[in-house]
Amino acid sequence: MSELRFVRMGFGADAVEYQQAWDEQRRVHAARFADEVPDTVLLLEHPPVYTAGRRTEDSERPLDGTPVVDVDRGGKITWHGPGQLVGYPIQKLPRPVDVVAHVRRLEEALIRTCAEFGLATTRVEGRSGVWVLGDPVEQRPSLGGLSLDFDPCLHDEEFDPRLNGPEYAPSNAGQRREDRKIAAIGIRVAKGVTMHGFALNVNPDNAWFDRIIPCGIRDAGVTSLTNEVGREVTIDEVLPVAERHLRDILENAELKPRPIEKATA
Secondary structure, eight states: OOOEEEEEEEOGGGOOOHHHHHHHHHHHHHHHHTTSSOEEEEEEOOSSEEEEOTTOOGGGSOTTOOOOEEOSSSSOEEEEOTTEEEEEEEOBOOSSOOHHHHHHHHHHHHHHHHHTTTOOOEEETTEEEEEEOOOOGGGSOOBTTBOGGGOHHHHOTTOOGGGSOGGGOGGGHHHHTOOEEEEEEEEEEETTEEEEEEEEESSOOGGGGGGSOGGGOSSOEEOOHHHHHTSOOOHHHHHHHHHHHHHHHHHHOOOOOOOOOOOOO
């Protein structure tokens, strides 16, 4: 068991500019590496901002030239802004670092958080983050008079939802009964210490995601707690619940180094 400190940096009118939070992450990261501070989770809201991880392709960025902040985390492009709870866990892990195990712990904390609001969420194989599952493809409604057998969202690798109207917008995935992401996760590990983290959609304007290809995924969309549970959920409600589950999982995790497979002759 390890001590875990939470720092609430700013919400609402005190939302924290992305660059300010990134600078604070780096400061705390250096302090954690030097064992000057305990494992720390920064919690905050950002003003509207698009950020692009190292794997982001040009074809996934806003078509209208909206500025994007390129960052040193994994993953692709996403949006942060009002109504989204952002968390940056800065935690020292044993080496060799097991990045996947760290991501799974964050997912589990967010799955449990959503469950307290009556929403069942899950993981999707090959896609990080926390998801609300849609209907099987054959049970989804047809769009624009097309049967699902010809739905370009499902069969055209070059399909671009930004150019195909609101019926294909990521923010409308719930109406299409598709899989939809409620929490994105993108991290970096440097010197055995984690940075960046998660963004849980509580009650944002999800139309911000329609300008990009969120996380580079073209056949699914985004959602929020408010959209899914049918009532307005606020950051103030979610914050203590998320803190409790993060503390329970991150403090009590039995951290182990990533196993190294020995080459056989």
